[in-house]
Amino acid sequence: MKLVDEHGPALAALLRRLCRNAHDADDVFQETALRVWRALPGVPRVHNPRAWLLTIGYRTFLDSRQRRPSHESFAESPDPRVVAPSDQVLHIEMRERVQQAVAKLTPGVHEVVALHYAGGLTIRETAEAMNLTEGTVKSRLHAALVELRSALE
Secondary structure, three states: OHHHHHHHHHHHHHHHHHHOOHHHHHHHHHHHHHHHHHHHHHOOOOOOHHHHHHHHHHHHHHHHHHOOOOOOOOOOOOOOOOOOHHHHHHHHHHHHHHHHHHHOOOHHHHHHHHHHHHOOOOHHHHHHHHOOOHHHHHHHHHHHHHHHHHHHO
């Protein structure tokens, strides 16, 4: 498929950054290619093929995150091959502190944090998903950051 051949390297680079490991990035790449192949017959004309492909890749990544086990958190574990054991322990402790602090956020603030930071949605997308104004999302994110900084000091 010419589209994937031409823009595949950019898609692969994006997915490696998002997935943080080559295996998951390869899986999401394959799923993206399948979705593109299935969608192409129904698409009249794509004005920006690269943006269209990367958008499908990003949405496929988001879908793949929903299928992950629920024990995974906002802060991913470090790659044990590149992090010293003492740093791994510090990372695990910090991740647990962050998880506890995020869990204590009020529900509306917690949902905004989850959609924006963990889900990777923009402020506009978060506002649309929650049926809020962008200003409300921004104020909730600010409140969350203030509260999290205080809890983690």
